[in-house]
Structure formats: C-alpha cells, structure tokens
Amino acid sequence: MDTTESFRGLACTDCGATFDPDHLDRCPDCGAPLAPEYDYGAVPADPAELADGSGMWRYADLLPFPVESAVTISEGDTPLVDAPRLADELDTGTVLVKDESRNPTGTVLDRGLSLAVTAVAQFGGEDPEPLAHATPGNAGQSAAAYAGRADLRSYAFVPSRAPFSNKAMINVHGGEMRVVGGRYPDALAAVSEQLATDWTSLQEFTNPYRHEGAKTVAYEVLADLDWEVPDAVVTPVGTGEVLVGLAEGFRSAVAAGWVEETPRLFAVQPEGCAPVVEAFESGAETTEAWDHPDTIVGELEIPDPAGGDLAVSALAECDGDAVAVEDESILRSAVTAAGSEGVEMGAAGGASAAGAWELADEFDADATVVLVNTESGGKTADVLRSHLMGQGI
Ligand SMILES: [Zn+2]
Structure with a gap:
C-alpha cells in the first residue's frame, strides 16, 4: 500500500470509528461518510518545502497517496482570473474567479x-x-x-x-x-x-476520497494569493462535495501552519433546490430532502445531498452563510461573466456569481472575494443560449 507519510487512514465523520485506507464505503456502524485523517506534524510547515509534484498533486504531502501512484491527467493548478468589472459592480476591492473549468474534463x-x-x-x-x-x-x-x-x-x-x-x-x-x-x-x-x-x-461521500480532492482548490487559492487569506470564497452547492472539500482545505492549511485562519465560506443554491441553504438558515444540523426540486441547473438539482450535513457544519465552522438565488439570476450571471470578463461559466458556475451579487452587502470595499467557477461554459451552452433567446437576443 503506497500512502503518504502524513496520511493516518480513514475516520467516520460522525461516530469517529477508524478504518484502513481501503475501506471504500460509508461507516458500517452509523452510515456516515468517512474522510481521510492526517498527522499534520509530518507536513512541511513551510509550503515552499512541499515534495515535487504538479497540478493538484503538488500538495501530495497533504493527500493520502504520493504523486508516484497518482492516476492523473494534470488536474488542478487552475488560474485565479481577475474580474475587475464584477468587482466594480459588487462595489468591492477584488473579485477573482477560481476557474475550475480549466481541468481535464472541464470541472472541479x-x-x-x-x-x-x-x-x-x-x-x-x-x-x-x-x-x-x-x-x-x-x-x-x-x-x-x-x-x-x-x-x-x-x-x-x-x-x-x-x-x-x-x-x-x-x-x-x-x-x-x-x-x-x-x-x-x-x-x-x-x-x-x-x-x-x-x-x-465512486459516489461522493460513499467513496471517502471524492471530496478530499476538492480541498486542493483551497491550497491553490492561498498559494496564488501568497498565503494571504481572502475575505470570502463563494461556491455553488449540489451534493456538498466542493464546499466540504474547500472547508477541509482551508482548515487543514491552518492545521499545517500555512495560514492562521480560514476565509468566510459562502454557499449558493438555486431557489428551486436549496436544502443546504434551508437547513443553515433555520439553524438545523441536518438537511431535509426536497420532494419537488425544480431548477434549470441540473448539476445543482440534488434534493437530498449526500454531503448536506457536512456542508452545513462546514459553513458554521468557517463563519459562512448560504443564499438561494433564482434560476434567472444564475443564467444572467453566467452570461454576464462570459460577456464582460471573458470567463466561460456553465450554469452551475454562474450560481457563484449570482450568489456574490446577492451577498454584496457582506463584502467590504477593499475585500478580496473568490468565486469558484465549477464547470466550463460549454457544458451548458444550450441552456445559456436559450436564456439569451428568451430575451429576444
Ligand atoms: Zn460512524
């Protein structure tokens, strides 16, 4: 078994039971998802001293498997694209799009x-x-x-x-x-x-490693900002995989001593399917399944998210918030980002920008806000084009 020095195995996110790294399933005792655990003392305290690796595997010292064993197509190392016109419209300092559409198959x-x-x-x-x-x-x-x-x-x-x-x-x-x-x-x-x-x-939160990959987004954001912590990170939420991964990434960067605090995390869901927003706003610790979800954004129409409970606790731990936005606003935001910044966002990615508009009052005039674009525009080109046609364009 080829694992990294820091990786300690898997632990249940609810009851804490521990398992070997090859337990590719949920907790047999309580049914909750498992997640990797680490010895942060075995991780270089200075990120400049990480082992060699490219893309997301540059952070293999904080992943379960070393780069030599990776099944990789050079995922990760996606750019933080400056979006000055969005920053102007939001009346905040800097808006950066973490453009995950640049991954091998166009998604985070x-x-x-x-x-x-x-x-x-x-x-x-x-x-x-x-x-x-x-x-x-x-x-x-x-x-x-x-x-x-x-x-x-x-x-x-x-x-x-x-x-x-x-x-x-x-x-x-x-x-x-x-x-x-x-x-x-x-x-x-x-x-x-x-x-x-x-x-x-391979289901997220059944397989214990899916959401762990998303945490490398956090490391890359911090590295690109010279290990300065942004004020806010905004992400769409479907199953919870990306949000839970991001939160774990920022928490573990603190645990490794790379930064001193996490940024505020903000979750965005469509109004027609917002179980995480509903739970967070009501102070509940668990999400309730939606019986009749309805949104044009198929990637975000997840009525009973497998990572919903973990997403709610991740928001609480990162002093976050959650907002629901209309489909119309999501599509308009994706089209605006493509038109005014050149950044191609699929409909799910557009939820980040739509959420940022909704949250604009939360951001100071000199804040640094990161929007996670989770998918490429080409994934939903027909949906975005239909939106324009609906406006007579
Ligand atoms: Zn358990």
Whole structure:
C-alpha cells in the first residue's frame, strides 16, 4: 500500500470509528461518510518545502497517496482570473474567479475523481470490480476519463435530462452509461436496482476520497494569493462535495501552519433546490430532502445531498452563510461573466456569481472575494443560449 507519510487512514465523520485506507464505503456502524485523517506534524510547515509534484498533486504531502501512484491527467493548478468589472459592480476591492473549468474534463470534480480512482487502482487488486455511480452529468464524464486512464471499467447512471455533452463524452472516454428516466434521485436508485454485478462506488461521500480532492482548490487559492487569506470564497452547492472539500482545505492549511485562519465560506443554491441553504438558515444540523426540486441547473438539482450535513457544519465552522438565488439570476450571471470578463461559466458556475451579487452587502470595499467557477461554459451552452433567446437576443 503506497500512502503518504502524513496520511493516518480513514475516520467516520460522525461516530469517529477508524478504518484502513481501503475501506471504500460509508461507516458500517452509523452510515456516515468517512474522510481521510492526517498527522499534520509530518507536513512541511513551510509550503515552499512541499515534495515535487504538479497540478493538484503538488500538495501530495497533504493527500493520502504520493504523486508516484497518482492516476492523473494534470488536474488542478487552475488560474485565479481577475474580474475587475464584477468587482466594480459588487462595489468591492477584488473579485477573482477560481476557474475550475480549466481541468481535464472541464470541472472541479476532476480533482476528487483523480483521487478516488487512484484509491481504487491501489486497493482494487488484480481483477478490480467495476466502478459505478450516479451523477447529474459532469462527474460521469470525469469518472469515465480517469477510469479509462487506469484501465478500469466504469458505469455512470445519469438522468435523462443530463447534458448531451456529458452523455457523449462518457462514451467517448470508454465508460458504460445507463440513462435513467426521471431525475437525479432516480439515477441514484437505479445503480443498485440495475447493476447485477458487485461494484466499487465512486459516489461522493460513499467513496471517502471524492471530496478530499476538492480541498486542493483551497491550497491553490492561498498559494496564488501568497498565503494571504481572502475575505470570502463563494461556491455553488449540489451534493456538498466542493464546499466540504474547500472547508477541509482551508482548515487543514491552518492545521499545517500555512495560514492562521480560514476565509468566510459562502454557499449558493438555486431557489428551486436549496436544502443546504434551508437547513443553515433555520439553524438545523441536518438537511431535509426536497420532494419537488425544480431548477434549470441540473448539476445543482440534488434534493437530498449526500454531503448536506457536512456542508452545513462546514459553513458554521468557517463563519459562512448560504443564499438561494433564482434560476434567472444564475443564467444572467453566467452570461454576464462570459460577456464582460471573458470567463466561460456553465450554469452551475454562474450560481457563484449570482450568489456574490446577492451577498454584496457582506463584502467590504477593499475585500478580496473568490468565486469558484465549477464547470466550463460549454457544458451548458444550450441552456445559456436559450436564456439569451428568451430575451429576444
Ligand atoms: Zn460512524
């Protein structure tokens, strides 16, 4: 087993039970997600002294697996793009877009799938089980890419509404795909209903490594700001993978002694599906499933988020807040970012910018605000174009 010096194994995020690194499932005792644990004393106190590595694997000293064992397509090392016109409109100092659309398959999810597939490649043995998961679309494309790279079979269960580009590219990468009538929860149920074989789960928060990949976004943001902590980081929330990963990234940067505090974290969800916002605003510790979610943003239509409870606690720990925004505002924001800054945001990414407008009063005149663009504009080009056509453009 090839793991890093700092990695201590997996622990349950609820009951605290500990497990070996090859336990690629939830806690058998209480059902909560597992997460990696580290000895921060084994991590260089000066980030300039990290082991060599490129992309997100530059931070392998704070990941479970060393760069030599990585299944990687050079994910990470995405730019922080200055967005001066957005800063003017928000009446704040600096707005930077952490542009995760520059990853290999155009989404932030590549980070977690690099890590999760690396784990399976390590622990799966001579004849590994196929990988399987349900996804609104983006993670299916990403998983197919990484599984193909590692010569592993993968199944993606996608709802019929998943974008054509995701469906096409799952197959182009050599992945198996099942299109399930209905919405994301139907695809989720279909994995166990339809797969006759045993499989290893790539589902976020079932596989313990998915959200761990997202934490490298935090390290890169801090490094690009010369280890100055931004005032706010705004991110869209679907399953909670990205938000929980970001929070863990900032918390662990404090634990490693790289910075002294975390930035404030802000979660954005569409008004038609906002279980994390609802729970956070009401002071609840757990999210309640939404019976009738309805948003044009398929990636964010996750009515019962697997990482919902962890997302709510992450917001509380990072002095954060959560806002729900209208679909109309999300699409307008994505189009504005493309038109005025040149940054191509998919509809899910547009939620970051829409949330920032909603939150503008929270930002000081000289604040540094980071917006996480989680997906490329090409993922939802048809949705964005339809929005313009609806305005007669
Ligand atoms: Zn447990």
